[in-house]
Each structure stands twice: as C-alpha cells, then as structure tokens.
Amino acid sequence: xxxxxxxxxxxxxxxxxxxxxxxxxxxxxxxxxxxxxxxxxxxxxxxxxxxxxxxxxxxxxxxxxxxxxxxxxxxxxxxxxxxxxxxxxxxxxxxxxxxxxxxxxxxxxxxxxxxxxxxxxxxxxxxxxxxxxxxxxxxxxxxxxxxxxxxxxxxxxxxxxxxxxxxxxxxxxxxxxxxxxxxxxxxxxxxxxxxxxxxxxxxxxxxxxxxxxxxxxxxxxxxxxxxxxxxxxxxxxxxxxxxxxxxxxxxxxxxxxxxxxxxxxxxxxxxxxxxxxxxxxxxxxxxxxxxxxxxxxxxxxxxxxxxxxxxxxxxxxxxxxxxxxxxxx
Amino acid sequence: xxxxxxxxxxxxxxxxxxxxxxxxxxxxxxxxxxxxxxxxxxxxxxxxxxxxxxxxxxxxxxxxxxxxxxxxxxxxxxxxxxxxxxxxxxxxxxxxxxxxxxxxxxxxxxxxxxxxxxxxxxxxxxxxxxxxxxxxxxxxxxxxxxxxxxxxxxxxxxxxxxxxxxxxxxxxxxxxxxxxxxxxxxxxxxxxxxxxxxxxxxxxxxxxxxxxxxxxxxxxxxxxxxxxxxxxxxxxxxxxxxxxxxxxxxxxxxxxxxxxxxxxxxxxxxxxxxxxxxxxxxxxxxxxxxxxxxxxxxxxxxxxxxxxxxxxxxxxxxxxxxxxxxxxxxxxxxxxxxxxxxxxxxxxxxxxxxxxxxxxxxxxxxxxxxxxxxxxxxxxxxxxxxxxxxxxxxxxxxxxxxxxxxx
Numbered sequence: 001x002x003x004x005x006x007x008x009x010x011x012x013x014x015x016x017x018x019x020x021x022x023x024x025x026x027x028x029x030x031x032x033x034x035x036x037x038x039x040x041x042x043x044x045x046x047x048x049x050x051x052x053x054x055x056x057x058x059x060x061x062x063x064x065x066x067x068x069x070x071x072x073x074x075x076x077x078x079x080x081x082x083x084x085x086x087x088x089x090x091x092x093x094x095x096x097x098x099x100x101x102x103x104x105x106x107x108x109x110x111x112x113x114x115x116x117x118x119x120x121x122x123x124x125x126x127x128x129x130x131x132x133x134x135x136x137x138x139x140x141x142x143x144x145x146x147x148x149x150x151x152x153x154x155x156x157x158x159x160x161x162x163x164x165x166x167x168x169x170x171x172x173x174x175x176x177x178x179x180x181x182x183x184x185x186x187x188x189x190x191x192x193x194x195x196x197x198x199x200x201x202x203x204x205x206x207x208x209x210x211x212x213x214x215x216x217x218x219x220x221x222x223x224x225x226x227x228x229x230x231x232x233x234x235x236x237x238x239x240x241x242x243x244x245x246x247x248x249x250x251x252x253x254x255x256x257x258x259x260x261x262x263x264x265x266x267x268x269x270x271x272x273x274x275x276x277x278x279x280x281x282x283x284x285x286x287x288x289x290x291x292x293x294x295x296x297x298x299x300x301x302x303x304x305x306x307x308x309x310x311x312x313x314x315x316x317x318x319x320x321x322x323x324x325x326x327x328x329x
Numbered sequence: 330x331x332x333x334x335x336x337x338x339x340x341x342x343x344x345x346x347x348x349x350x351x352x353x354x355x356x357x358x359x360x361x362x363x364x365x366x367x368x369x370x371x372x373x374x375x376x377x378x379x380x381x382x383x384x385x386x387x388x389x390x391x392x393x394x395x396x397x398x399x400x401x402x403x404x405x406x407x408x409x410x411x412x413x414x415x416x417x418x419x420x421x422x423x424x425x426x427x428x429x430x431x432x433x434x435x436x437x438x439x440x441x442x443x444x445x446x447x448x449x450x451x452x453x454x455x456x457x458x459x460x461x462x463x464x465x466x467x468x469x470x471x472x473x474x475x476x477x478x479x480x481x482x483x484x485x486x487x488x489x490x491x492x493x494x495x496x497x498x499x500x501x502x503x504x505x506x507x508x509x510x511x512x513x514x515x516x517x518x519x520x521x522x523x524x525x526x527x528x529x530x531x532x533x534x535x536x537x538x539x540x541x542x543x544x545x546x547x548x549x550x551x552x553x554x555x556x557x558x559x560x561x562x563x564x565x566x567x568x569x570x571x572x573x574x575x576x577x578x579x580x581x582x583x584x585x586x587x588x589x590x591x592x593x594x595x596x597x598x599x600x601x602x603x604x605x606x607x608x609x610x611x612x613x614x615x616x617x618x619x620x621x622x623x624x625x626x627x628x629x630x631x632x633x634x635x636x637x638x639x640x641x642x643x644x645x646x647x648x649x650x651x652x653x654x655x656x657x658x659x660x661x662x663x664x665x666x667x668x669x670x671x672x673x674x675x676x677x678x679x680x681x682x683x684x685x686x687x688x689x690x691x692x693x694x695x696x697x698x699x700x701x702x703x704x705x706x707x708x709x710x711x712x713x714x715x716x717x718x719x720x721x722x723x724x725x726x727x728x729x730x731x732x733x734x735x736x
Binding site (some may be wrong): 034235237243 | 430490549575655661
C-alpha cells in the first residue's frame with residue numbers, strides 16, 4: 001500500500017515537474033516601470049522557470065490599445081493561456097470575449113474586473129489582494145501611531161487632519177484603499193478630517209509636486225498625517241517634506257507618512273525614519289498563484305489542487321501584511 | 330512740454346514709492362494689528378515691487394513727445410500684447426484672496442526653484458525655435474540623463490541596485506556620462522537636420538522615439554527590470570536639494586541651489602546669443618537661411634552646434650531632476666518639451682524663427698510656472714489645469730502671430 005502511495009507520489013511529482021514544458025503563458029503587464037509590478041513579474045518568471053513552462057511578458061506602456069494589440073498577438077500566436085494586468089479595467093470584457101472565442105483561459109492580476117465580466121467566461125479568474133484589506137491596514141498604521149504618540153495631534157482637537165494621495169482615477173485599489181483607510185481611522189475612535197486630497201496617478205514625481213503645493217497652501221504644521229495609496233506616492237510626499245526640513249530627523253518636525261506595496265525604496269525610507277510604515281502586498285505569492293492557476297487551466301486540471309484556495313469559483317486572494325519601522329524583513 | 334515728457338516716468342516713480350510706503354507701514358503694523366496670519370509676507374513683496382518700480386521709473390529714459398503719443402495710442406495694443414502677463418497678475422491676486430498663504434516668501438522661492446529646471450529646458454529649446462525649428466526630443470533626453478545619472482548613484486546598502494557591483498564612484502562621473510550621452514543624441518539631431526535638411530520636427534521626432542526606446546532598454550536591464558531607481562546617494566541628491574543660507578533668519582527656508590545654477594546658465598546663454606559670432610549666426614539662419622548661406626555662414630556647423638548645445642542643457646536639466654527628486658524612471662521628462670516650447674512662445678519667441686530674447690524666455694517660464702503653481706495651490710483639478718494650460722498656449726501663439734503680421 002505504502003509502495004503504491006510512494007510510486008503515485010513520485011509519478012505526480014514527475015508529472016508536476018516536467019509536464020508544462022510545452023505550455024506557454026502570454027502575460028500582459030500594464031506598465032513595466034512600476035516597482036510593484038516588477039516584483040510581480042519576477043515572481044511569475046521564477047515560478048514558470050521552476051515549473052518548466054515558458055512565459056512571455058509584454059509591456060502595455062500604460063496604454064490600453066497597446067495592450068489590446070499585444071493580447072491579439074498572443075492569441076494568434078502559440079500561447080496556451082493568458083495572464084492579464086489590465087491598463088484599464090473597463091477593458092476587461094473585450095479581453096474576456098477575445099479569449100473566449102479563442103478558447104484560451106485568462107487569469108487577471110492586480111487590476112480586478114467586475115464579477116459580471118468574470119462570469120461571462122468559465123475560464124476567467126482573478127488573482128490579487130483584497131484592496132479593502134490594504135486600506136484597513138494603512139488606516140491602522142496611522143491610528144496606532146496617533147494613539148501611541150499624543151503629540152501627533154498637533155492642534156490638540158482630538159481629530160486627525162490628514163492629506164490623501166490617491167492613485168489612478170477609477171482603479172479599484174485607489175477607491176477601496178482610500179475609503180477603508182479613512183473608515184478604519186474612524187472605527188478606531190479618531191475623527192478623520194481630510195484637509196486635501198488629489199490624484200497623483202501612483203507616481204512619485206506627481207505626488208511630490210502635489211504634496212509640495214499642499215505643504216505650501218495648508219502649512220506643514222497643520223498636517224497630522226499623509227496617507228498614500230502606494231509607496232511611490234508616499235516617497236514623493238517624503239521628498240517634498242524633506243525639502244522643508246520635515247521628516248529629516250527633528251522629532252518636532254515630523255509627519256507620519258504611510259504607503260502600500262512594501263517596495264525596497266519604501267523600506268529604506270522607513271529605516272531612515274522618513275516614512276512611518278507600509279502595507280506589504282505579497283507579489284511573490286500573487287505571482288506564483290497566477291502562474292500555477294494559469295498552468296492548471298491550460299492543462300485542463302482541477303484548479304483546486306494548485307495550493308492556493310479558490311474563493312467563489314473565480315478568485316484567489318493573497319493576504320496583505322502590515323509593516324512599520326524596524327520590522328523590515 | 331517737459332511735463333508730458335516725464336509723465337510716465339513720474340507716474341512709475343510715484344507708484345513705486347506708494348507701494349514702498351504701504352509695504353513699510355504694513356510691515357510694522359501687521360504684528361500689532363494681528364494681520365500676521367492674514368497677509369503673511371505681503372509687506373515684503375510690496376517693498377520689493379515698490380523699489381523695483383521706483384528705480385525703473387527713475388532710471389527710465391525720457392520719452393520724446395512722439396513716443397509718448399504712440400504709447401497712448403497703442404494702449405489697447407499693450408493690453409493684448411501682454412494679455413498673458415495680465416491674466417497671471419489677476420490670477421495671483423485671486424489666489425492671494427482665496428488662500429492668503431500664497432503671500433509667503435517661501436512660496437515665491439519655491440516658484441523660482443520650480444522654474445529653474447524649466448528655464449534650463451526653455452533656454453535649450455529656444456535655439457531650435459530661433460532657427461524656425463523645434464526639438465521634440467528634449468523631454469526624452471531629460472529622462473535619459475536622469476536614468477543614466479541615477480543608475481550609478483545608489484547607496485551601497487540599497488536592496489535593488491542598478492549595478493550591484495559598482496563601487497561608490499565620484500559624483501562627477503555619472504553626470505558627465507549622462508550629459509555626454511545626451512550630447513551624442515543632440516549631435517544626431519543636428520546631423521539629420523543639417524546634412525539632409527530634414528525639418529527639425531521630423532528629425533527630432535525620430536530621435537525622440539529612438540531615445541525613449543534606448544532609455545527603456547537601459548532601464549529594463551536586469552537586475553533593474555524597469556523598476557523606479559531609488560536609494561539615491563545623499564551627496565548626489567544634494568546637487569538638486571541643497572539650500573543656501575537656510576536659517577539666515579528665523580523661518581527662512583533657504584535658496585535652492587537650482588536657482589543660482591539656472592541663473593548662471595541663463596547668463597551664459599545670454600552671452601552666447603548676444604555677444605558671440607555663433608549667436609549672431611543663429612539669428613541670421615533663423616531670419617533667412619538662404620541669406621545666411623550667401624553671407625558665408627557655415628550652416629552645417631552652426632546647426633550641429635545648436636543641437637549639441639541644446640542637448641547639453643537638457644542633460645543638465647535631467648541630472649538636476651534626478652537629484653532633486655532622488656530617483657528616476659524612464660518616464661521622467663515626458664512632455665517637458667511642450668512646456669518649454671509653450672514657455673518660449675509665451676515669452677515672445679517666434680515660431681517662425683529669428684526672433685526671441687533671453688529676458689523674454691525668463692518671463693515666459695516664470696509666467697507659466699506661476700500659473701501652474703497657483704492653480705495647484707488652490708487645488709484646481711488637474712483636468713482643469715490642462716484646459717487652462719492649453720488656452721494659454723493658444724492665446725499666446727495667436728498674439729504672437731498677430732503681432733508679426735502687423736509689422
């Protein structure tokens with residue numbers, strides 16, 4: 001009995017390690033020069049390499065028509081399965097329709113299509129993180145800091161005057177992170193007051209410019225926290241603050257800044273005390289899950305055997321992690 | 330007779346003195362009257378404006394009767410010619426009322442800081458405009474210089490280094506590397522334009538695409554793989570972030586190093602355009618290329634030099650941009666050329682070539698920056714900012730064209 005079990009195991013392992021040699025994944029990324037998507041890409045390449053499948057990754061250059069053309073190229077080529085990080089999540093339906101007519105499975109990553117769209121095709125899935133969770137965590141980072149540092153309430157009114165730097169307009173992460181970070185602060189018993197907010201498109205340079213205008217027009221002494229939808233924007237805010245001698249070591253001149261993603265540059269800024277914390281989005285597990293799911297779909301195997309739980313028949317959710325200064329992994 | 334002669338002069342002097350007096354009174358009155366948080370540094374600004382006007386009025390030459398009459402007749406013309414400047418002044422007043430914090434010295438210094446790199450860009454691109462061309466590659470060259478310089482200037486401990494084994498090189502090496510790379514691209518621009526008489530629009534469009542592609546390839550090299558370059562060494566960041574005289578008196582934020590850098594470059598370019606043979610040649614080629622050829626000007630060499638000099642300036646701007654923001658991506662500088670062209674046009678540089686002054690370009694850049702900064706300051710939506718920016722460019726070019734048609 002045991003012998004049979006061992007043999008079966010060996011067979012399964014052998015199958016698992018060599019059976020994907022002829023499977024080719026076509027992956028479309030919304031934009032290559034995005035720090036988080038870079039980690040995602042590296043994770044996907046590593047996982048495909050480990051499982052012996054080939055993966056071809058295309059740069060959508062932040063332009064949906066470009067990405068559409070790349071997907072058409074994949075579909076007319078020899079690709080067995082698609083992994084798509086949409087530029088514009090409203091374009092999901094047309095991607096699903098194309099994949100469906102070619103009978104090629106599609107796994108969406110990072111930018112979530114609506115459930116109605118996913119429901120139009122049995123082989124359409126989504127791998128990502130629950131954006132509301134990252135919002136909750138960044139709200140907690142700020143609320144915890146506010147409670148443990150009474151001096152953070154600069155005007156002693158018991159309320160939290162904050163600035164919000166938002167990501168791209170319409171992106172589900174931007175909407176949910178903004179909403180839940182503020183709600184979490186309120187749930188923690190602190191009244192949040194949004195002094196100003198602006199869309200900085202996930203971009204450091206843009207965030208720096210906007211934050212600079214806020215510092216000048218509101219006054220840094222009136223800002224009690226900066227909440228950014230991602231790390232790059234948080235770092236832009238940090239640069240703008242540093243230009244006014246804030247967050248540069250003097251505890252009298254400090255504004256807590258939080259981001260989301262957990263990129264290397266954010267971790268470094270946290271080590272230097274320029275940034276309060278970030279919410280780590282687990283690119284490694286997301287990338288691995290996306291590749292494993294894609295391969296299972298391409299092979300027509302049961303998607304429940306890949307090692308990541310499928311929720312509602314359509315989703316794989318990878319949890320976030322909250323990290324602050326001194327907790328660098 | 331003497332009275333009419335010096336009327337405008339006296340008006341200016343008196344006006345200046347009134348501003349000056351008002352400023353001094355407010356300066357001493359704001360503390361006891363509790364206006365500190367209502368007018369901020371307004372008195373200081375009034376004093377500066379007052380002194381400028383008074384000195385200008387005092388120094389101005391007496392106008393002859395004829396000139397004075399002409400000045401009166403062309404008052405409406407004056408209004409149209411300076412429509413953008415007047416719009417800016419109105420906007421500044423509106424912003425000051427909406428958000429009194431605008432009246433701070435640190436805001437004025439900040440506007441100057443933000444103008445600095447834009448000015449360097451505009452001074453580069455004005456050469457192409459002066460020969461009735463354009464330079465679409467300017468923005469991408471900024472990106473190239475930013476990426477090249479930042480890639481070699483990361484701290485030893487940073488987790489994702491561009492060149493993991495690169496030692497901590499001297500700061501000037503990557504700067505020279507970045508600027509030289511830009512100048513090579515500029516030489517290509519010049520070669521295409523001068524050798525094949527390609528229109529600069531097409532030539533620089535081609536190089537723009539090439540440069541962005543090449544920059545993206547460099548940026549995508551493993552192990553960097555297109556991630557934003559971070560972990561910039563503080564000694565490099567200082568080139569764009571250092572503030573001089575900070576803390577000279579309480580609350581003085583200091584003067585960004587970018588301001589003196591751009592002033593020095595501005596003076597050099599003014600000298601080149603006005604005091605050298607090359608400068609005269611630029612205007613001559615822009616005014617009438619055939620005539621310049623007949624006059625024995627070596628057009629090939631001058632055009633080559635124009636584009637190399639311009640790309641040198643873009644390279645400097647790119648390095649400063651990387652240092653100021655302590656980072657770089659291949660998207661840096663995207664669209665800077667349009668901002669620079671717009672600022673030149675607002676500053677009176679003619680798109681048809683041969684006409685344009687350094688002083689005008691400085692004004693154009695300042696006007697543009699003040700408007701952009703001001704709109705951001707009162708948190709106008711970026712979409713509206715775009716619309717307003719477009720309107721400014723259209724109006725400026727329309728004025729420019731009517732001005733020269735009239736002549």
